[in-house]
Amino acid sequence: MRSIEGKNPEPRPKYIRTSVSGIWDKPSNLNNVETWANVPLIINKGHAWYTGIGTEKSKGTKLVSVSGHVKNTAVVEVPMGTTLREIVFDICGGIPGDKKLKAVHFGGAMGGSIPENLLDTPLDFDALSSLGATMGAGGMLVLDEDTSMVQMTRTLLDFLSKESCGKCVPCREGVRQMLKVMDRLCENKGRPGDIELLEDLCEVSRKASLCSLGRTAYSPVLSTLRFFREEYEASIAP
Numbered sequence: 001m002r003s004i005e006g007k008n009p010e011p012r013p014k015y016i017r018t019s020v021s022g023i024w025d026k027p028s029n030l031n032n033v034e035t036w037a038n039v040p041l042i043i044n045k046g047h048a049w050y051t052g053i054g055t056e057k058s059k060g061t062k063l064v065s066v067s068g069h070v071k072n073t074a075v076v077e078v079p080m081g082t083t084l085r086e087i088v089f090d091i092c093g094g095i096p097g098d099k100k101l102k103a104v105h106f107g108g109a110m111g112g113s114i115p116e117n118l119l120d121t122p123l124d125f126d127a128l129s130s131l132g133a134t135m136g137a138g139g140m141l142v143l144d145e146d147t148s149m150v151q152m153t154r155t156l157l158d159f160l161s162k163e164s165c166g167k168c169v170p171c172r173e174g175v176r177q178m179l180k181v182m183d184r185l186c187e188n189k190g191r192p193g194d195i196e197l198l199e200d201l202c203e204v205s206r207k208a209s210l211c212s213l214g215r216t217a218y219s220p221v222l223s224t225l226r227f228f229r230e231e232y233e234a235s236i237a238p
């Protein structure tokens, strides 16, 4: 390929061509402050002390950022294995106005929604993953009985569509098309086939996106479809 000036263009550095690579295309160790904060404690107290906290496969403690319909929004540090119910009710005081809890959305925008009847799930990587949620950065959004799960999911998709860098089509267009469907559903103008269309878009985005944003953007949609499908069905126009 030649540039319009007739010179060979400068080869682009390899690290620009890939979506997932270390700095200057070398292995790079990036950890968040929460991880680093554990290191001196493990060195000083030993691995047996650290692994004595938590569940069989998820060790130590976790910072959980609790927000939404909860009396005390807070960042709390809890041992792995603490149940979601303990975090919402025992630590954060429950739901304002004595309303019922409908769900918690765990793992940030690319996480999943867990219904009230599964709130005794322990904080554990595998347990959350089996319900379609992720540990992520420990974001926990508490949702009361008046929450529309369709509206909530639309809000998350709106955020994800703005976060998409636009480099690959399955994410850039896939999330945008999901958002269009969600807009219809939020106005109770859903069309027959919209739920299946959403599922198809989720599958394409999951399988064909370049980086983990597109590959996990489907998560809030599929998890709310799994546990709150009747709300989607009720949003289809008669």
Ligand code: SF4
Residues within 6 Å of the ligand: 019, 163, 164, 165, 166, 167, 168, 169, 171, 172, 209, 210, 211, 212, 213, 214, 215
């Ligand atoms: S998946 Fe989304 S965020 Fe990632 S490279 Fe593709 S367009 Fe960009």
